[in-house]
Amino acid sequence: DQQVKQNSPSLSVQEGRISILNCDYTNSMFDYFLWYKKYPAEGPTFLISISSIKDKNEDGRFTVFLNKSAKHLSLHIVPSQPGDSAVYFCAATTLKTGNQFYFGTGTSLTVIP
Amino acid sequence: DGGITQSPKYLFRKEGQNVTLSCEQNLNHDAMYWYRQDPGQGLRLIYYSQIVNDFQKGDIAEGYSVSREKKESFPLTVTSAQKNPTAFYLCASSRTAINSDTQYFGPGTRLTVL
Numbered sequence: 051d052q053q054v055k056q057n058s059p060s061l062s063v064q065e066g067r068i069s070i071l072n073c074d075y076t077n078s079m080f081d082y083f084l085w086y087k088k089y090p091a092e093g094p095t096f097l098i099s100i101s102s103i104k105d106k107n108e109d110g111r112f113t114v115f116l117n118k119s120a121k122h123l124s125l126h127i128v129p130s131q132p133g134d135s136a137v138y139f140c141a142a143t144t145l146k147t148g149n150q151f152y153f154g155t156g157t158s159l160t161v162i163p
Numbered sequence: 164d165g166g167i168t169q170s171p172k173y174l175f176r177k178e179g180q181n182v183t184l185s186c187e188q189n190l191n192h193d194a195m196y197w198y199r200q201d202p203g204q205g206l207r208l209i210y211y212s213q214i215v216n217d218f219q220k221g222d223i224a225e226g227y228s229v230s231r232e233k234k235e236s237f238p239l240t241v242t243s244a245q246k247n248p249t250a251f252y253l254c255a256s257s258r259t260a261i262n263s264d265t266q267y268f269g270p271g272t273r274l275t276v277l
């Protein structure tokens with residue numbers, strides 16, 4: 051059973067506009083969330099994280115929002131650039147127990163120049 | 164250059180043969196992980212190791228085996244007992260086994276069983 055879901059397999063955005071990638075989770079014990087970015091033929095690379103004690107974390111053009119009541123997080127990229135075109139995975143874990151991350155299925159973002 | 168290497172990038176094997184995937188890291192990380200990615204699915208944890216000579220099963224360990232004899236190496240053997248071994252395999256490491264430590268991934272090995 052998929053505990054972390056990314057319901058949009060793909061997203062296309064014009065360069066300079068905002069990209070919003072969504073992620074839902076089912077396990078209320080998750081308290082730490084991450085976004086990874088993956089280019090073809092490469093392993094995922096860490097992008098940004100957020101703890102459940104926050105509802106927003108910002109790093110340059112990337113902002114992650116967490117809505118605990120809705121069990122939903124989103125990644126905003128502003129402004130989007132062609133180099134942002136990649137597959138984005140969200141992941142979740144419970145910090146107190148074990149060290150297993152649960153990954154979503156990924157969203158392929160294409161930024162159109 | 165510090166990083167994680169996985170070899171080979173592409174691997175083909177006949178059904179019924181065991182195959183070992185290599186994962187090496189020179190980041191001096193304590194923890195290492197093996198994931199599997201299938202189309203339309205997220206990364207799923209096969210095995211992880213928090214420290215040398217220790218490893219734990221993940222969600223889908225059946226048909227796989229690992230060893231952690233050295234800190235820098237965490238090879239994964241896909242045995243003939245794995246019913247659907249064709250997949251993309253990713254190795255990762257983190258400084259410690261604490262969840263908040265970032266996991267760094269290798270480039271992956273695509274295994275095709277014919």
